Amino acid sequence: MVGRNGAGKTSLLRAIAGLLPPSAGTIGFEGPDGALDPHDARAAGLHMVGHHDGLKPGRTAREELLFQAAWAGGGDIDEAVRALDLIRLLDLEVRRLSAGQRRRVALARLLAAPRALWLLDEPMAPLDADHRRGVGEAMTRHLADGGMIVAAVHDPLPVPARSVQVGA
């Protein structure tokens, strides 16, 4: 999704995640066997990584990642740690991390607990070029495995994507 600041990209993502009731229309989820209960579909089927990383400043990156992975029903964080180059950050308190490092810790739960739909709000904004590439590779793998990504972006993502203009 592309669009001006304030065009409603984040609102649409939050509506898909069920955090915001849509002002018109409905949002439904479908599995191979037809329509799914929206609550179950959201609880088991999607990840949302927004502007705020949802990490507690006083806890270590490892504690937060382990919690987020367990909360989302995943377990093994090793692959996520490798893919996002977090090994040297794990034992630091979140308050000591830069914005880009925090974002990488937040994105790691996408890999630690596999889910079909990723809702990403400006996922790349604070990342440096190397890590953008790393996250792009993770996205490519997710899409190749049949996953879906809905992302609000200003710069194009490094994956083949269809762009939707929001608030045009």
Next chain:
Amino acid sequence: MRALCALFGRELSLAWGRGGGPLLALAFYAAVATLLPLASGREPERLAAIAPGVAWLALALAALLSLERLFERDYEDGALDLLAVGPIPLEAVAAIKCLAQWLAAGAPLALAAPVAAIALGAPPASAPLMFACALIGGLAFAFVGGLGASLALGSRRGGLLIAVIVLPLFAPPVIFGAGALSSLTAGLPWTGGFLLLCAYSAAAAGLSPFAMAAACRNALS
């Protein structure tokens, strides 16, 4: 179940560190329990008469300390989004938060309450009832406090708003608990007040999670 345990562990560790943790709450409790008798006169008979009331009032005030951060932090840093879209209903999330708050802040205060009451001159025989009342009343303080904290989400000066919402709702447990204690000291039957306190705590723990979840959803949307 794993998600439930993970959340409980996280909440417990956050509650332990929140607002300086239990040690600070205990220090605050000791300070209030010492200050009130200074204001009311120091004759032993008078102190013994007000001891249960002072111990209870200090307990209610100490329970307010870390409420502001119970939901506000998660709301500000985006963790509440994560908790709202999770495997566990938001009602259960709110209840777990309050239970962790109770264990981390209420239980240490319940241990301190008999000490404070005895120091003020209450008979040592009342210590077990004081502890039980403080523990069970603490449950009501945590859940009612959580209700105030969720309603104040996103407001400026939330701490003050929480106190204004919550303190009137603290009145019944304070009345029942202090009533049971003074009955015991006076040699009267005390079970009535104690059971009413238990009932209030049970009602608070059973009902407030629904209100907290509704308030959180409202704040998020």
